[in-house]
Amino acid sequence: MASEELIPLSRLEAELGISRVDLLLLVRRLGLEPIRRGMRTYLSSEDAAAIMSRVGYDSAEAVSAELVADDLETSNLPVPVESGWYKAELYAELRLFRERLEVLERLMRTGIELDSRDLADLLQLKRLPMVEQEDDHAYFDRQGLRFWRISRRGQRTSWRVTPIPQA
Secondary structure, eight states, X not given: OOSSOEEEHHHHHHHHTOOHHHHHHHHHHHTOOOEEETTEEEEEHHHHHHHHHHHHHXXXXXXXXXXXXXXXOOTTSSSOOOTTHHHHHHHHHHHHHHHHHHHXXXXXXXXXXXXXXXXXXXXXXXXXXXXXXXXTEEEEEETTEEEEEEOOTTSOOEEEEEEOOOO
């Protein structure tokens, strides 16, 4: 793999003229595995060539990342809903949710600890839930992750994120 050339996703975006979201959807659809190094994401040269040939031959393959939402009953709402309002609101909520999940994943991978207030904001909670005890450690589970309370002398309580162990 050391001799294999890695191509950053930003370069592919520019060459193909598609957004990052569309590019990542295409990568997922083709079953390719991106390579992460630090904060950057790369594809191998063979994977990049496969994407370029796929988009080049079939312009319809450039996936549109547009959300499709079912029509809701808007007559019960207290304010009139303009066309497109619901779609934009849904997109904004999904994007914020995705960003929170990415932050949680990064915290889990890096082992960075958060203080209680920041963790509550990230999980969109007014206060953190009751903790359970395991030996001499306290934790709570949320969104498929386990949050461990870390107490050190002279410091505020912090929280470390780990995956929930499989039984």
